[in-house]
Amino acid sequence: MKKKWILAIIGIFVLIIILSLRQIIDLDIGFHLRGGEWMLKNHSFHHYDVFTYTVNQNEYIAMYWLYQIILYLVFTIGGYCGINIMNTLLIITVFLIIFLRMKSARIPLWLISVILFWAVSATEIRFSVRPEIVTWIFLALFLFILDQYVEHKKNFLFLLPVIQILWVNFHGLFILGWVTMGCYFIGEWFRRRSPDKRLLKWSLIATAVSIINPYLFKGIAFPFYLFTRLQSTSIFKDVISELASPWSGRAVTHMASLPLYTYYVISVVTFILFIITYKKRRIYDYLLVALFFYISFTAVRNIPLFIIVAVQIIGLSIKELFSGFQYKRYHLAVFFDRNGPYIFLVIIVLFSLRVITNAFYIEQGGGNFGLGLDRFVHPLGAAEFITRNRLQGRILNDMNHGSWLIWGVRQPVFIDGRLEVMKERFFKEYHLSHTKGGLKKLVKKYRPDMIIYDYSYPEALAWDIDLMTMTDWRPIYWDHRSVIYARKDFAVEIPTLDFLQNIAQMKIDTTIDKKRAWDILRLPSKGKSLLWLEGFYREQYFPYDLMQMAFYAYMNLKFRAAEILYLEVLRRSRYHLKNVYYNLGAVYYFGGKYKKALYCYQRVLEEEPDNKKARARIFELRNKVK
Secondary structure, eight states: OHHHHHHHHHHHHHHHHHHHOBOBOOTTHHHHHHHHHHHHHHTSOOOBOOSBSSSTTSBOOOTTHHHHHHHHHHHHHHHHHHHHHHHHHHHHHHHHHHHHHHHHTTOOHHHHHHHHHHHHHHHGGGOSSSTHHHHHHHHHHHHHHHHHHHHHOOOOTTHHHHHHHHHHHHOGGGHHHHHHHHHHHHHHHHHHSSOOHHHHHHHHHHHHGGGOSTTHHHHHHHHHHHHHTTSTTOHHHHHOGGGSOTTSHHHHHHSOHHHHHHHHHHHHHHHHHHHHTGGGOOHHHHHHHHHHHHHHHHOGGGHHHHHHHHHHHHHHHHHHHTTTOOGGGSHHHHHHHHHHHHHHHHHHHHHHHHHHTTHHHHHHTSOOBSSSBOTTTSOHHHHHHHHHTTOOSOEEEOHHHHHHHHHHTOSOBSOOSOHHHHHHHHHHHHHHTTSTTHHHHHHHHHOOSEEEEETTSGGGHHHHHHHHHOTTEEEEEEOSSEEEEEETTSSTTSOOOOHHHHHHHTTOOOOOOHHHHHHHHTOOOOOHHHHHHHTTTSOOOOOHHHHHHHHHHHHTTOHHHHHHHHHHHHHHOOTTHHHHHHHHHHHHHHTTOHHHHHHHHHHHHHHOTTOHHHHHHHHHHHHHHO
């Protein structure tokens, strides 16, 4: 049986590789690359902000400085594809350490396979190019080394200070090393009725060497500042989605279902097993689970930290419960013994196929399998437009765009994703701009020449509304992610944006007549079952870019442009038809094309019969059509 399950373990690591090889979507990639480049060019660590014109008096304590330098060096050698490969290797390392830790505890391979699959499902959403991946590695290493010492009497404690020196220079969550050592030390003290002097010595040394960082005591204090973001009073927690609790309504609404509900299952199973096997659990088990569950409870981004701790507890508890189990007495157990590895491999292969065809990412709401940058996420076009036209002026940007503009435009930006630099006061000023008249206040105070932002986020609507009334500003650029407005007396050589002309330049037919529009509207639905089956063997595609552009055109009352874009979405894909028809119905409704609007809302009901809004609009339109 063991040899059979090795195939399943190999299959899981292949799945990890496939899930890791996704185009880069992380918004922070820009400031990390520019940060690494700046340090190498200036032969200096970061101390004060040099990338904005708004908070350049603020300190910049970059505890991830070593990660930034390595990231930039990898980029110079292998480009964005090289960064993908580096990140994949880091993620493989995390799960390899988790596997070795469970294997050293003699947890059966079949159980390791199941648990690893759970762990991958719960954490894959965080497989981003971010320094937190390195924290996963160091946390897993600490747990492995401390397990070897406590459970197997193998002394590798001398490695803890070495790892801690690296950790403190790679990521600000190095304090988790202190927490982990403290849990084991307290647990062993209670078990042995006396302190373990050897463990205490190496723990103190590992803690002390944290001072070996460019910022000395300020660097050591940095994690305590990060902890304030997890408090309910933090404005960052209220606004940044990854800082929301996974047990909150915000997480259920905005987070993909598979990782979120897998995390719920792992959490519940962990606590149930704790109750059942409480007599066999060590004190440090209780401490680790309690502390890391609390950390995961406070923020979505911390889910993987709890998973890394919990999987070992789950494996040990189930192993103890099944100890001495005579499985040959049960037909189902015998069947699982013979066929389980092959069934598991089939599941992994099918899962992998859906990832490779992008069906998995379409169902999750975004992402793409492959190497390089995800052009849908980053404002590449807007940055190229500014650079190509040599637009040297003060930029007022949103936070999502700032991190890339630091790298892609190389001009001082208004704000970016380095929250430790922006600080609460300035971030609150920015956040309040997403209320009526808020953008006008920023423009009056900072006097920008250009305004650039991601219009796809809900809060951007406030900026849209303000700009509609700001007659001294005009749009000069628009794509699937960005819109750029310029002051009327700035860049006068660039013409004001023409929506239909912009669409035509994208090689989309803007001359669609009434008959052609009806032909596209009446394209049949493939059905969810057929689409699901195609996701195993055919590359899947959904034009999120055109959907975003269509919505922006609609919000600007450019109904013809919005209609053309939504029709192009229907022509290219059969996914998310309910959303496409509902939005297109609104375009036709407010554009006075009631027959088409009625048809669109009827198609919505075909996809979602309980849609009350569509049903109410149909009732209204039937009277208008008559």
